[in-house]
Amino acid sequence: MKSISDALIEDTVVELLRLAVTKLPEDVEQALKRIFNEESEVASKMQMQAILENLRLAQQSGTPLCQDTGILVFFVKMGPKCGNIEDIIRKAVERGTKEIPLRPNAVHPLTRKNPGNNLGVHMPYIYYEPGSEDYLEITVMPKGAGSENMSQMAMLTPSSGEKGVKEFALATLLRAGSNPCPPVLIGMGIGGSADICMGLAKKALLRPLGSHNPDPAVASLEKELYDALNVIGIGPMGLGGKNTLLGFHIEHAFCHTASHPVAINIQCWAARRATARIHPDGKVEYLTHRKGGK
């Protein structure tokens, strides 16, 4: 017997999509307000003012704050028994695309044909994690292309060490420049294999701003890179300014002794994510947004 109904999961996923695209998580909004206060030049101050005004209007009108509602990446922690999660999420995405509405972004990679409903092969994409908790946890990250297109990965040599990681971070940020809608959140993966490394970079974007990697060596590198690169001068929307970053997050995995993979996935200032826990008794907790459900 299923302990959580398909309908409850589907409704919750539609609500997560709506929350994610119309309102930023509290930590991101606070960071943007802080940066607005810190900026002093006319150009950067004006960009931050437009960003904050836009957030207010989007929330007030319940419309997507950015027209690029992204491709939809889901992270699911499996818990109690439930129906076929992929089928339910696909239904919710099709519904949300019409009801919210989201921009239909998913196209065939070669023919570029757009079915108009954000559904296609492996799209939306779902990362699964097995869990033993008594709830089902679903996170959606609507990922825009402006920032995603600036992603990079490198298979460095072990001898390049931490220095190689720093060189790569600086080069990637300079190459991205004004394109990914700064101030940006940098997600970095270090270690694993090529696929694991880029996956870690993406997962690093899910961490709340202000959080640190539990490994002290990694946390210290996060801080060092944030401090050095935030003041690089790209500034809000690339028009110059004091702040270029929302944060610098690193996730790591052990790797082959002969490998040194490093990857960067960039998130724009609209660092959207929404998470909910669905309990078997039908209770739904929204973790990223204060006023969950409405």
Added chain:
Amino acid sequence: MTDHHLRLPVSEEDVRNLRAGDMVYLTGILHTARDEAHMRALEWKNEGKELPVRFDQGALYHCGPIMKKEGEGWKIVAAGPTTSSRMNTLEAEFIEKTGARLIIGKGGMNKAVGEAMRRYGAAYLAFTGGAAVLAAQRVRKVNGVHWLDLGMPEAVWVLDAEEFGPLTVGMDAGGNSLFEDVARKIEKNAVAARKRLGIG
């Protein structure tokens, strides 16, 4: 720094009066076009086919909006700018062949586009990326859509805008670019960053 309130279409003289760093507000028709519409427009031009819209009669907007069908018409939901650099390889020819004078986008464009702007009298106007609701509020009406077979984001939408802005002149027709000014500062800062990181 000057504020300009311009009515579209604009003359070459209007555009040559704009200086990098000035603020612009536009009233009139905006035509959206991204990668696919640029490619098709150039293909049609090169085949001698007439385009469905006159890009010289409005402003070219790098934007893929969210639209909602309402009866026979469309309602604009969200319409911020997209990354202009994706059109870097197409824009110089697009300016030459369509006569577009004002290009709205985000992030700026490369030197080749700047050179075409200087030669033909065009300018690049930056709008805040992601500020999609702000942008949609300045659109009075959606007049129509062309090439919808390319999908909602890539189609050419005809938007009737009022005081669309604030737009920052990012690249002017005199060859000045705010993005290049910032790039020079970043180059200096990068030297300091390398030292700080111990990789200098």
